[in-house]
Amino acid sequence: MLSGTERKNIEAGLAVAIVLKQDQRSGKLTHGIVKDILTKAPVHTHGIKVRLTTGEVGRVKEIETEDF
Known part of the structure; x- marks a missing residue:
């Protein structure tokens, strides 16, 4: 599984699970498609x-794969 801590593993159009700022304590994940990478x-x-x-902004915790 690819790591969400490395920028090279993330690109626009990728399906990911992120943690929003307000969900950091609970660890609740939000799923979606990457539009922009904000970390340089x-x-x-x-x-x-x-x-x-x-439009939601958060940190990548999981990179979702299509192979089920």
């Missing part, structure tokens, strides 16, 4: 910050 650094320990196509 190649690695971030808490996850790369992205904007989803819905």
Whole structure:
């Protein structure tokens, strides 16, 4: 499974699960498609910050794969 802490693993159009700022304590995941990558650094320990196509912003916790 690819890591959400490395920028090289994330690109626009990718299905991911993120944690929104208000959900950091609970760890509730929000699923969506990456629109923009907001973190400039190649690695971030808490996850790369992205904007989803819905406009929601959060840190990537899981990169979803199509093989079920």
